[in-house]
Amino acid sequence: MVAVTSASAAEEERPARVSGIDKIERRRVALAESALKTLGELGYARTSLREIANNSEFTHGVVHYYFRDKIDLISYCVRYYKTKCARRYDEVVETATSGEELVTGFLAKMTQTLVDETPMHKLWYDLRAQSMFEEQLRPDVEAIDKLLEEMIWRILGRYAELTASTPTVDAPTAYALVDGLFEQAVVGYAANPDKTPDLLTDRLLQVLPKLVAP
Amino acid sequence: MVAVTSASAAEEERPARVSGIDKIERRRVALAESALKTLGELGYARTSLREIANNSEFTHGVVHYYFRDKIDLISYCVRYYKTKCARRYDEVVETATSGEELVTGFLAKMTQTLVDETPMHKLWYDLRAQSMFEEQLRPDVEAIDKLLEEMIWRILGRYAELTASTPTVDAPTAYALVDGLFEQAVVGYAANPDKTPDLLTDRLLQVLPKLVAP
DNA sequence: GACTTTGTTTGACACTTGTCAAGAAATCTC
DNA sequence: GAGATTTCTTGACAAGTGTCAAACAAAGTC
Numbered sequence: 001m002v003a004v005t006s007a008s009a010a011e012e013e014r015p016a017r018v019s020g021i022d023k024i025e026r027r028r029v030a031l032a033e034s035a036l037k038t039l040g041e042l043g044y045a046r047t048s049l050r051e052i053a054n055n056s057e058f059t060h061g062v063v064h065y066y067f068r069d070k071i072d073l074i075s076y077c078v079r080y081y082k083t084k085c086a087r088r089y090d091e092v093v094e095t096a097t098s099g100e101e102l103v104t105g106f107l108a109k110m111t112q113t114l115v116d117e118t119p120m121h122k123l124w125y126d127l128r129a130q131s132m133f134e135e136q137l138r139p140d141v142e143a144i145d146k147l148l149e150e151m152i153w154r155i156l157g158r159y160a161e162l163t164a165s166t167p168t169v170d171a172p173t174a175y176a177l178v179d180g181l182f183e184q185a186v187v188g189y190a191a192n193p194d195k196t197p198d199l200l201t202d203r204l205l206q207v208l209p210k211l212v213a214p
Numbered sequence: 215m216v217a218v219t220s221a222s223a224a225e226e227e228r229p230a231r232v233s234g235i236d237k238i239e240r241r242r243v244a245l246a247e248s249a250l251k252t253l254g255e256l257g258y259a260r261t262s263l264r265e266i267a268n269n270s271e272f273t274h275g276v277v278h279y280y281f282r283d284k285i286d287l288i289s290y291c292v293r294y295y296k297t298k299c300a301r302r303y304d305e306v307v308e309t310a311t312s313g314e315e316l317v318t319g320f321l322a323k324m325t326q327t328l329v330d331e332t333p334m335h336k337l338w339y340d341l342r343a344q345s346m347f348e349e350q351l352r353p354d355v356e357a358i359d360k361l362l363e364e365m366i367w368r369i370l371g372r373y374a375e376l377t378a379s380t381p382t383v384d385a386p387t388a389y390a391l392v393d394g395l396f397e398q399a400v401v402g403y404a405a406n407p408d409k410t411p412d413l414l415t416d417r418l419l420q421v422l423p424k425l426v427a428p
Numbered sequence: 429g430a431c432t433t434t435g436t437t438t439g440a441c442a443c444t445t446g447t448c449a450a451g452a453a454a455t456c457t458c
Numbered sequence: 459g460a461g462a463t464t465t466c467t468t469g470a471c472a473a474g475t476g477t478c479a480a481a482c483a484a485a486g487t488c
Contacts, residue, residue, distance in 0.1 A: 027435090043347035045259035048475065059437055061478090070476065122346045129343040132336045132401060133257035142405070168424070172398070173417040180394015184386070187346060191356070203387040210382070210424040241465095262445060273467055275448090284446065 028066050031058065032080045035073060040119025044074070044126050071136050078127060078140045081120065086147035088113060093154055099163035106155055107204060111197040114185055121186045149175035156211060165212040174211055181207065242280050245272065246294045249287060254333025257340050263287070285350050292341060292354045295334065300361035302327060307368055313377035320369055321418060325411040328399055335400045363389035370425060379426040388425055395421065 034056035039047050049070055053060035067073040089109055096102035114121065124144075131141035153171040160166050167174065185200040248270035253261050263284055267274035281287040303323055310316035328335065338358075345355035367385040374380050381388065399414040 023435095043344065045344065046347065049477090050475080060476095061437060061439095062435080064477070065435070122343075126343040126346070128401060129336075129340040130257065130259065132340070132404060133260065138405065141401075145401075169417075169420050172413070173395070173420055176394040176398040176417065177391045177421065178394075180390040180392075180397070181387070183394070183397075184390040187342060187359075190346060191352065199386070203383075203390065206383050206387055207391065263447090264445080274446095275467060275469095276465080278447070279465070 024066070027062075028076065029080065031056065031063060031066055031073070032077045034058070035077050036081060036120065036123070039074070039077065040123045043123070044130050049073070071134070074127075075137065075140055078137065078144065081124070082140075082144040082147055085120070085124075086144070086151050089151060089155055093158045096158070096162065099159055102155070102159050102162055103205070103208060107201050110182070110204070111201060114182070114189060114197055114200065115193075118186065118189055121182075125183055125186060145175075148179070152178050156208075159208065160212045163212060165214045167211060168213045169211050177207060177211070178204070238280070241276075242290065243294065245270065245277060245280055245287070246291045248272070249291050250295060250334065250337070253288070253291065254337045257337070258288070258344050259340075285348070288341075289351065289354055292351065292358065295338070296354075296358040296361055299334070299338075300358070300365050303365060303369055307372045310372070310376065313373055316369070316373050316376055317419070317422060321415050324396070324418075325415060328396070328403065328411060328414065329407075332400065332403055335396075339397055339400060359389075362393070366392050370422075373422065374426045377426060379428045381425060382427045383425050391421060391425070392418070 031052075035047075035052045038052045038055045042051065049063050050060045052073075053063050063073065067076065089106055092102065092105035092109055096105055127137060128141050128145070131137040149171055152175045156167050156174050169177070181200060181203050185196050188199070189196045245266075249261075249266045252266045252269045256265065263277050264274045266287075267277050277287065281290065303320055306316065306319035306323055310319055341351060342355050342359070345351040363385055366389045370381050370388050383391070395414060395417050399410050402413070403410045
């Protein structure tokens with residue numbers, strides 16, 4: 001079980017016996033997982049607490065028992081989500097023994113998560129957009145963005161290492177570029193699920209070599 | 215007055231005298247402009263028809279007189295918006311006489327629109343995210359994305375021309391990269407309005423030269 | 429086993445939402 | 459200016475929203 005620590009919102013309101021804290025956390029995670037499923041399908045704007053409850057084994061009252069309000073729940077979901085997504089390429093980075101192997105593994109994992117977890121990615125870009133209008137979401141979104149940036153930076157750094165070169169862009173730039181391509185793929189995936197993964201691969205292959213130089 | 219043609223939704227329902235069609239269109243545009251202001255401030259999720267009407271000189275009934283429903287209005291807004299945004303850099307492209315001049319002019323215009331029209335850009339990224347969940351928005355969003363891609367492609371093509379080189383990436387890739395950087399700037403602008411424009415400039419200066427080669 | 433604490437259900441509340449329709453007001457037509 | 463048409467206002471509706479609180483069930487404590 002992953003402890004989802006709060007980056008901003010007040011969390012430690014319920015006294016609760018120490019032995020029960022785990023159970024509470026377990027319920028919260030279950031709720032969050034259910035909510036993420038609904039959110040990923042409907043998007044932020046169209047997801048209500050009742051809809052979340054309906055698509056779960058709980059009633060809508062339970063949601064409010066474990067979360068102060070809607071933002072608290074969604075904020076928790078975002079934080080929970082981040083613990084699952086930013087370490088996706090670590091294995092590839094650690095095991096690759098050549099630049100090409102790293103790129104291949106990276107692209108394989110990336111297209112795979114594009115296909116397998118489309119709703120989650122759609123939700124991420126939705127929530128990031130929402131954070132521009134809803135201040136309460138901003139700290140959590142910023143934290144995830146930073147994690148993702150570091151993730152990309154680790155990959156690019158290792159890639160440079162393996163190809164005896166150094167990155168020619170800084171971390172935020174590298175992240176923005178790769179993220180731009182990935183978001184394009186996520187948006188395009190609905191219209192063209194067959195071709196999009198290959199297109200993403202092609203485009204990243206065009207770009208990655210340009211981000212390092214001897 | 216710009217004619218906002220429908221890319222997808224049925225539009226020609228109202229018989230209306232030919233002489234009055236202009237007036238109808240004028241009202242529609244006025245409504246759309248008002249709606250865009252509200253949408254840019256609140257975002258798609260939090261904007262209701264009544265809120266739009268309140269922030270305008272019209273009553274909420276008028277909105278429904280000129281637009282079939284909410285999606286029809288927002289869809290119209292998106293189409294109206296696109297006519298204003300995709301030709302922003304044309305003058306720079308046409309008047310620049312050197313690569314450096316083009317880049318300078320491009321960056322100046324880009325950071326200027328980032329600052330001056332932040333709400334509109336926030337809305338665009340919001341709506342593009344919404345289009346992943348709301349099919350009815352997709353055709354219009356796709357159309358705008360294509361326009362923007364062509365816009366970036368014109369700039370890069372001219373840049374290559376002026377520097378006696380050729381682009382090393384295709385149009386969708388170039389657009390995704392630049393758009394990734396711009397979206398990062400739009401999202402970051404709220405948290406850091408002072409530094410963001412310069413950061414965007416820096417990053418684009420890092421990237422642009424890499425997108426062409428002799 | 430009684431009692432307290434914790435967890436869950438249910439139903440209600442105040443409010444907002446999109447939509448629509450009936451009628452008033454303005455505009456046009458002759 | 460009378461009558462028809464277009465435009466706008468107003469008020470209402472049904473459905474859905476977040477929130478909460480009181481009743482109920484379960485589990486833990488002594």
